[in-house]
Amino acid sequence: MMTAKISLRNVSKQFTVRPGRKPGGTATTLTAVDSLSLDVRDGEFLTLVGPSGSGKTTLLDLLAGLSTPTSGEVLVDGQPVTGPGKDRAVVFQQYALFPWRTASANVSIGLEGKGPDGRKLSRRERAAKAREYLTLVGLAGFEDRFPHELSGGMKQRVAIARSLAYEPDVLLMDEPFAALDAQTREQLQEELLRIWRATGKTIVFITHGIDEAVYLGQRVAVLSARPGRLKAIVDVEIPDRDGDEDIRSAPAFVEQRHKVWTLLHDEVRLAQDAGHRKILPDGAVQDEPGPEEPANRTPQGSPESQERSAA
Amino acid sequence: MSATLTKPRRPAGASAAGAAPAVGQGTPPGKPATAALASVTGAVADAAFRAGSWLWKATGILAFLALWEFGPLYLAAPSTRVFLPPLHEVLLAWGRLFESGAIQGHLAASLSRSVLGFGIAVVAGVSLGLLIAWYGRLNSVLNPLLELFRNTAALALLPVFTLLLGIGEESKVTIVAYAAFFPVLLNTIAGVKTVDPLLIRAAKSLGLNSPRLFQKVILPSAVPTIFTGIRMAGTASILVLIAAEMVGAKAGLGYLIVNAQSSFLIPDMYAGILTVALLGLGVNFLLVALERHFSRWRTAVGA
Ligand SMILES: Nc1ncnc2c1ncn2[C@@H]1O[C@H](COP(=O)(O)OP(=O)(O)O)[C@@H](O)[C@H]1O
Numbered sequence: 001m002m003t004a005k006i007s008l009r010n011v012s013k014q015f016t017v018r019p020g021r022k023p024g025g026t027a028t029t030l031t032a033v034d035s036l037s038l039d040v041r042d043g044e045f046l047t048l049v050g051p052s053g054s055g056k057t058t059l060l061d062l063l064a065g066l067s068t069p070t071s072g073e074v075l076v077d078g079q080p081v082t083g084p085g086k087d088r089a090v091v092f093q094q095y096a097l098f099p100w101r102t103a104s105a106n107v108s109i110g111l112e113g114k115g116p117d118g119r120k121l122s123r124r125e126r127a128a129k130a131r132e133y134l135t136l137v138g139l140a141g142f143e144d145r146f147p148h149e150l151s152g153g154m155k156q157r158v159a160i161a162r163s164l165a166y167e168p169d170v171l172l173m174d175e176p177f178a179a180l181d182a183q184t185r186e187q188l189q190e191e192l193l194r195i196w197r198a199t200g201k202t203i204v205f206i207t208h209g210i211d212e213a214v215y216l217g218q219r220v221a222v223l224s225a226r227p228g229r230l231k232a233i234v235d236v237e238i239p240d241r242d243g244d245e246d247i248r249s250a251p252a253f254v255e256q257r258h259k260v261w262t263l264l265h266d267e268v269r270l271a272q273d274a275g276h277r278k279i280l281p282d283g284a285v286q287d288e289p290g291p292e293e294p295a296n297r298t299p300q301g302s303p304e305s306q307e308r309s310a311a
Numbered sequence: 312m313s314a315t316l317t318k319p320r321r322p323a324g325a326s327a328a329g330a331a332p333a334v335g336q337g338t339p340p341g342k343p344a345t346a347a348l349a350s351v352t353g354a355v356a357d358a359a360f361r362a363g364s365w366l367w368k369a370t371g372i373l374a375f376l377a378l379w380e381f382g383p384l385y386l387a388a389p390s391t392r393v394f395l396p397p398l399h400e401v402l403l404a405w406g407r408l409f410e411s412g413a414i415q416g417h418l419a420a421s422l423s424r425s426v427l428g429f430g431i432a433v434v435a436g437v438s439l440g441l442l443i444a445w446y447g448r449l450n451s452v453l454n455p456l457l458e459l460f461r462n463t464a465a466l467a468l469l470p471v472f473t474l475l476l477g478i479g480e481e482s483k484v485t486i487v488a489y490a491a492f493f494p495v496l497l498n499t500i501a502g503v504k505t506v507d508p509l510l511i512r513a514a515k516s517l518g519l520n521s522p523r524l525f526q527k528v529i530l531p532s533a534v535p536t537i538f539t540g541i542r543m544a545g546t547a548s549i550l551v552l553i554a555a556e557m558v559g560a561k562a563g564l565g566y567l568i569v570n571a572q573s574s575f576l577i578p579d580m581y582a583g584i585l586t587v588a589l590l591g592l593g594v595n596f597l598l599v600a601l602e603r604h605f606s607r608w609r610t611a612v613g614a
Pocket residue numbers: 015016017030031032050051052053054055056057058059226286287288289290293296297299300
């Protein structure tokens with residue numbers, strides 16, 4: 001793969017889990033991602049599925065530069081990732097909008113520093129850019145709304161506009177549509193595809209919905225249950241993908257989805273068994289969020305519900 | 312948007328009625344005639360509703376004032392009657408004090424002390440609070456100390472301040488500053504510490520460096536909590552000041568109250584108490600409005 005935009009080389013990430021509050025507990029290490037190697041092509045739309053707790057968010061943090069791998073290398077454009085950068089943007093499941101800023105001010109926050117050319121945009125230029133990107137995500141006219149005045153789908157649109165506004169090459173999305181209702185989700189999926197085609201961004205899209213993964217991705221990477229390893233990569237080949245037909249009921253789509261489902265099935269069961277081990281014998285909860293970790297660290301969605309969404 | 316923005320600007324008492332005018336103001340500009348009609352009917356309904364709710368709320372106050380006026384005459388024993396003058400006598404005394412300019416003088420003395428002390432406390436509390444919250448090490452060193460000081464009743468330290476600073480303005484301003492300092496400090500620390508970690512992650516992923524993260528995310532997100540501390544500090548500063556003025560002062564509302572009592576000018580004493588009550592009410596009203604203004608984005612967060 002000559003033109004790898006993102007390259008993960010033997011990446012592992014371990015966490016030190018604090019002992020329980022009872023005395024005598026010892027710190028243990030938890031391997032969230034285990035020697036994972038993966039290349040993402042420039043301009044590719046890659047979806048990543050895996051059971052809850054398989055290290056998807058951990059992987060995304062590594063790509064975003066929000067954390068560093070315990071071993072291995074994370075390369076973007078052949079350069080090791082040393083921290084967050086303007087070449088990558090993250091969209092979080094819980095929107096993560098700044099509630100004291102209007103939609104427009106949320107979108108333009110990434111533009112307030114010096115741009116790549118070392119020039120600072122004026123307030124008016126920033127507002128114009130924010131309007132441009134809000135229009136792109138279908139929110140023209142909502143510039144002055146505060147996040148609490150927007151629906152979940154609109155909030156996620158603002159978040160997408162915010163991540164696009166400073167024109168990153170790579171969009172990293174962590175279950176961005178998981179909290180939305182089915183109709184809004186479908187709508188946003190389509191718009192994301194439209195934006196992807198229009199902008200040619202490289203997108204890494206994490207999801208636990210198999211349908212979503214197959215619908216959006218050119219390739220679907222399947223992670224194994226914890227510790228997260230790359231189990232398989234499925235090339236999604238659906239003829240006439242851009243047609244008007246409902247591709248979700250096309251035979252090719254059903255077939256690909258079944259393939260991913262089968263791959264994920266065993267892993268989900270494994271994760272389910274491992275789930276019992278999440279409470280350590282001394283009563284400590286392994287999944288305690290650290291200071292930097294939001295609430296989404298606790299596994300969302302039981303394995304059963306994943307199976308159901310796959311069925 | 313107009314609905315949510317106008318609501319907090321209303322006085323505390325009318326917030327229940329806030330939804331009614333929003334109907335009028337929130338009408339889209341497309342249909343001027345219906346919009347105007349809606350806003351007229353909305354305003355009328357709102358006014359009526361508001362008048363009703365005010366009447367309801369005033370009942371308690373009116374009953375209390377009536378009790379104050381007639382209670383001493385009909386309910387109190389003759390021996391205690393002299394210590395409980397009816398309302399009209401107190402109001403007359405207040406009028407006399409106002410005419411002579413005495414009450415204004417005492418109010419000005421109290422106000423200037425509390426404003427100065429409160430101002431010092433806010434500036435010191437916010438800046439130290441930000442420092443402590445930002446530098447974790449500082450927090451672990453200072454926290455036990457702060458815990459000790461904050462649990463020491465401010466008035467217990469009044470003799471110390473008086474010994475060190477005399478009975479003049481300095482000791483009173485200092486004790487007000489001391490009492491007001493802790494609510495501001497502790498709320499500032501709490502405000503910074505309870506910033507949603509997801510927002511910090513988002514800000515970092517957007518490429519904000521530490522100073523800008525602080526300025527653009529941590530500070531704004533802490534502002535509502537800081538203002539809660541400031542409101543608490545306002546209440547505390549008046550409380551402590553009046554007590555300090557009662558112990559040793561030559562002017563101020565606290566002085567007016569004890570001085571009237573020892574001179575057996577009982578209606579004057581109540582006039583002083585009434586002024587303190589109104590002052591407290593006014594300050595609290597102002598600070599609540601300020602707090603609301605700065606936390607308006609917090610309405611319906613998570614909804
Ligand atoms: N900061 C952390 N400290 C300790 N354990 C963590 C931390 N972050 C994630 N983990 C653990 O790593 C595993 C993978 O988590 P995560 O990447 O959030 O999974 P996913 O996003 O696939 O559901 C989980 O078992 C989780 O508890």
